Amino acid sequence: MNFKNTKEYAQNLDQQDALKDYRNKFHFPKVNGKEVIYFTGNSLGLQPKNAKKYVDEIMSDWAELAVEGHFQAEKPWWDYHERFAKKLAPVVGAKPSEVTVMNTLTVNLHLLMVSFYRPTQQRFKIIMEEKAFPSDQYMVASQVRFHGLDPEETIVEVKKREGEHHFRKEDILAKINEIGEECALVLMGGVNYYNGQVLDMETITRAGKEVGAFVGWDLAHAAGNVELKLHDWNVDFAAWCSYKYMNSGPGNASGCFVHEQYHGKKDIPRFEGWWGHNKERRFLMEPEFQPEPNAHAWQVSNAPVLALAPYLASLEYFEEVGMDRLIAKRDKIVAYLEFILQEVAEEVGRDFEIITPKERGTQLSVFLHGQGKDLFHYLMKNGVITDWREPNVIRLAPAAFYCSFEDMYEFGQVLKRYFSN
Template identity: 75%
Template sequence: MQFENTLAFARQLDAEDKLRKYRDAFHFPKIEGKDVIYFTGNSLGLQPKIARQYVDEILTDWADLAVEGHFHSDKPWWDYHERLAGPLAKVVGAHIDEVTVMNTLTVNLHFLMTSFYRPTAKRFKIICEEKAFPSDQYMLQSQVRFHGLDPDVAIVEVKKREGEHFWRTEDIVDKIEEVGDALALVLIGGVNYYSGQVFDMEKITKEGRSVGAFVGWDLAHAAGNIELKLHDWDVDFAAWCSYKYMNSGPGNASGIFVHERHLNKKDIPRFEGWWGTKKETRFLMKPEFEPMANADAWQVSNPPVLSLAPYLAALQLFEEVGMEALIEKRIRIVAYLEFILHEIDAEVDTTFEIITPSERGCQLSVLLHGGGKALFDYLMKEGVIIDWREPNVIRLAPAPFYCSYEDMFRFGQILKQGILEIGSV
């Protein structure tokens, strides 16, 4: 399709958009009485309007039933988390028994490392990407130190090539082969938080497992954003947060994936608690842990249902729409945003560049080579909600559930005006 940088063309795309009605399913912040242009679904997704209903159901049951709500509410609390597994499995390309919801993201990565980072004198190294998200860096360093190892020796970072903003798959593969039988684990963010690059998870997983290592993925920026086939790709484990593209609310519960080959085992290292023991005998209070036959075996405590309620509400929207339709719109709306950026670049004297490669999801990262913070402040003041990453990158993530093509056009006009008023960016 030949794009046009006009309001009429943007509205034509919106008229053709099969998902356009879902914009009204979310609450938008307003600035000076107008809906903002919201580009930070990669940080915190908008609130689905039905989320309040799901939370209110639990508050009502708590008021009316108290402890009996665990078993006698319309959605009993003791197995509330099980309702999320089916929709989540479709989002991440898993079997239902390979998925559960518990804790928060970094907590879950720590729990999963207990099972999948088992260093020996020979096999102890971890491969990750250079400058991974700080929480992942802290988690990996602390895990390595916990095992009495030196992070500078045990953690191997794959670097970007000089002058490039992205990783090359062949460099990751070469590093896996170089570390070889000293490699215990590959753990990388499936979509890089800074640049928006999507890694070739299938190929990297295959290469990591071929040298005998476990392979896991932090899918914080991937779940609900890109196509995932965790089971088919033979991934050992993965975890993701739910508050970005999945719209479950700030700091909300995390999902995990554990491949079926690791399920229903008593001898796998794991931190255990009573919600991971067999459901059928859980309330017999037996002294011996009998793991659930599915990913629920990694659960420790009973589910925080007030947190899970908005997550379940959001997943109902994913069930209605399906990842295929979301991805189809995401591809088109990100391409239109990229077109708009290039159009503005051609119309005014700018010094910015898009550093996100073609292997991308919803996010475009724009590198500002001059005094870009002033432009960021201008955009925010004008109702464009974006985020800033030091030293000079703004991230734009037009989530397909609720962003419109008209938003992209309007953003371009505001961006142009900001550049003209501020000068060089």
């Protein structure tokens, strides 16, 4: 597409944008009295304006009904989490029965590994990407130690090639085949938090299954951002946080996927709790656990409804729009952002190296040779909310729900002013 670096052109793109009205459904912070240009939807999404209504409903029910809110509220609390399955399933490419919402991301990965990391003397190794998000590294290493194994011998990292910023699919597949019958689990981030690379989850999943391993995905940066087909890809399990592209609020609840082939099994290892017990018999207080016939069997405790409310509110927008339209807007606005960066770099005589490969979602990670944090602080003070990652990367993630093409243009103007000072 032949883009132009003018305000008029950017405004015209916004007028043609089928999702333009959704920008007004989110709260924007202000800097110097002006709405910010918000590039950190990959860290914390903006607040949907309908979130307060959903929270207020629960607060009112609590005030007026107290304990009876569990059953008498308009959205009864005891089955509040069940409202997510039908709305979330299309976002991650799952059947509604394969999706549940509970806890937070790392907690859920721990719980899922109870079921899907079952080391034996021969098959015990875990394949991950190098420099995975630290929480994943800590979680996996602690799981390995819990089983009495040495992380140094058990965790196998797929590395980037010397001088490259992204992972090569052929290297991941080669490592899976190399480990072969020793591989118990392949667990990777579907979208790399640092460089924004989208891995070929379908092919990697197939390769892991072919050597007899379980395959799981951390979808923190993927859910609500890229196309996912977890059921069709035969993924065993996955989990994601909801506060990035899903806009549910800081530190909020995590979504989980468990493939239907594992549903209804009493003999699968699992840390069990009351809310995973057969819903129809839950209040009979029976001593023997009977799992729910779906992903809810991995629930442990009753739902934290005040936390879930903003997530349910955000999913209202996802249900209205659908992932196909979000992805179409994402591709166009990210392409325009890349164009703006290239135009400004040429105009000011600087090198902005985009280290995100073409396999990407919303995020562009930009290597700022020789600029450092001075530029980052300048952007923040001038109303461009972005994200710094050591040693020298700024992450830019223009979320399709609320970022505009004019934002991309204005960002370019702020960049130019910095280099003209």
